[in-house]
Amino acid sequence: MDLTKPVLGIESSCDETAAAVLAPDGRILSELVLSQIADHAPWGGVVPEIAARAHLAALPQLVAEALRQAGLGYADLGAIAATAGPGLIGGLLVGTGFAKGAAIASGKPYLAINHLEAHALTARLPGLSGAQPEFPYLLLLLSGGHSQCVVVEGVGRYHKLGSTLDDAVGEAFDKTAKLLGLPYPGGPSLEALAREGNATAYPLPRPLLHRAGCDFSFSGLKTAVAQLVAAQGVGALPRQLAADVAASFQAAVTDILADRLENAFLARPDASAVIIAGGVASNTAIRTRLDAVCAARGKTLIAPPLRLCTDNAVMVAWAGIERLNAGLTDPLTAPCKPRWPLESL
Ligand code: KG4
Ligand code: ZN
Numbered sequence: 001m002d003l004t005k006p007v008l009g010i011e012s013s014c015d016e017t018a019a020a021v022l023a024p025d026g027r028i029l030s031e032l033v034l035s036q037i038a039d040h041a042p043w044g045g046v047v048p049e050i051a052a053r054a055h056l057a058a059l060p061q062l063v064a065e066a067l068r069q070a071g072l073g074y075a076d077l078g079a080i081a082a083t084a085g086p087g088l089i090g091g092l093l094v095g096t097g098f099a100k101g102a103a104i105a106s107g108k109p110y111l112a113i114n115h116l117e118a119h120a121l122t123a124r125l126p127g128l129s130g131a132q133p134e135f136p137y138l139l140l141l142l143s144g145g146h147s148q149c150v151v152v153e154g155v156g157r158y159h160k161l162g163s164t165l166d167d168a169v170g171e172a173f174d175k176t177a178k179l180l181g182l183p184y185p186g187g188p189s190l191e192a193l194a195r196e197g198n199a200t201a202y203p204l205p206r207p208l209l210h211r212a213g214c215d216f217s218f219s220g221l222k223t224a225v226a227q228l229v230a231a232q233g234v235g236a237l238p239r240q241l242a243a244d245v246a247a248s249f250q251a252a253v254t255d256i257l258a259d260r261l262e263n264a265f266l267a268r269p270d271a272s273a274v275i276i277a278g279g280v281a282s283n284t285a286i287r288t289r290l291d292a293v294c295a296a297r298g299k300t301l302i303a304p305p306l307r308l309c310t311d312n313a314v315m316v317a318w319a320g321i322e323r324l325n326a327g328l329t330d331p332l333t334a335p336c337k338p339r340w341p342l343e344s345l
Contacts, residue, residue, distance in 0.1 A: 001109055003324055005078030006070065008102075009317025010063065012055040012095030013087025013115050014145065015039075015046045018313035019059070019066035024078065024321060026126040030069035031314050033307070034058050037185065044184050045174070046144075052090025059098050066313075074106035079329065081320030084112035085337030087145075092336035100332050111320040112334040116141065116342045118315035120152045122304055123275035125318050129302045133273040137302075138264050140290070142257070143278025143310075144170030144185070149214040149264050150342055151271065155322045158342035161264050162214025169253060170280045172218035176249050179222075179229045180242045190246050191283050197240070197247030202228060204252040206259075214260050214267065221252055254289045261293050273300040281309045 004024055011018040020031040036054045040046050067073060082099035085092055096112065103110040120139040124132050138161075139150040147164035167175070170187055177186020182193065204224050207217035225245060229237065237245075265271065274294055280286065287303050294301040308314060323329070 001324060001329060002078040005076060006072060007317045007320045007324070008063070008066070008077050008080045009113070009313040009315070009320055010059070010080075010082040010095045010099050011115075011311055011313040011316045012059065012091040013083045013085070014091065014311055015051050016311040017055050017058040017062055018311065019063045020313035020317045021066055021070035021072060022314065022317040022321060026318060026321065028314055029072070030066045031312065032062055032066050033312055034062060041184050044178065046088070048088045048090055051088055052094055055091045055094040059094060063098070074102060074108065077106065077108050079109040079111055079320055079324055080106075081111035081113050081316050083115045083118065083316050084334060085114060085340035087115055087338065089336060089338045092338065096336055103332065109324075109329040110332055110334070111323055111328075112330040113316050113319045113323075114340055114342065114345060116146065116148070116150070117156070117158070117345060118319040119277035120150060120158065120275070120342070121155065121319045121322050122277065122308055122315045123152070123273065123302045124322065125308070125314070128304055128308070129300065133275070133300065133302065136268065136271050137273040137275065138268065138271045140257070140261060140274055140276045140281075141278050142169045142276060142280035142286070144168060144174065146278065147216045149260060151268055155326050156328070156345050158345060160341070160343055161267055162216065162260065164216040164218065166217055166219035167222065169216065169218060169257070170278065172222050172253065173280060175222050176225050179225055180246060181236060185279070187279055187283065191250065191285070193243050194246040194250045194285070197243030197245070199247040199251035201244035202248040204248050206252050206255050209256060209259050212263065214264050216256065216260060218253070221249065225249055250283070250285055254286050257286060258289050258293050261290060265297055265299070271299065273302055275302040275304070277304070277309050279310050282306045
């Protein structure tokens, strides 16, 4: 195990194919992401088979280009890290299979990275947020597949405070956007439409608000929107009405997330900071509100730039470096795990 050499990271757990090379101190030597959004858009969501085939077609050239941009060959690497779960099994097999093959051919150690751990440790990427946050800190993961609030106690040490009881928050954005006739992925288009709307126009439900704990629930909110839209009859919604629903929906989600974060601080007053991750963390209304919740308690909100909030390979390589520094590597027999809770690490 050589801790003085760069690490290659590979991400292929959902609909982004990504490769990155990081120096051992966390400097980004190269980073590339290929989004498959255009491949999945006609279907209104991610199709696992299409995703796996697209990863297979793109990954070899993408990794070659990441190494070329870093000015390195496999012989210069200290290790090869790939997301091994949780995620879609086809994509995971492509990414880890490629990484294992490269590890065998080059004689380098292999690292099987938990995707959620990679989001969590992004907070410690040097240069991201002034000083590195002290453990413990909180992770609020807000993506299309996950809604979780986790205490990051240390590398490899996580404690889940809560997660969604039904839909993920990004899923709620996507389903609501679909009801409003907006294109996939719904989050960004719903946020844009919400800017034209009145957030107090419709008093939508806020499931679990003011209840103890950090679990989330969004399906009741989505159902309320569906009923509201159905009551308007057939045909396209008038634009102002759709904008008012979008703004009211976004306000409800924002209230829920702020309330859950307040409960997380009650549960763990020792947490020094919060890192947000996932596509929904790019939402300006949500970022602003969570920032205010943190500021009121003297805590720091670490909101990485969008490219490091959403799925990327920089976080995979960085998690690899953190694990190498903790003396950890994985055998080539390490399996892919479509379900892989953080607490089981
Ligand atoms: O983390 P991510 O890129 O991918 C995975 O879930 O794997 O998250 C995508 C989700 C989608 O549901 C998308 O609609 C949502 O994040 N999203 C947003 C925004 N941008 C993306 N939701 C709300 N507001 C946004 N600006
Ligand atoms: Zn992710």
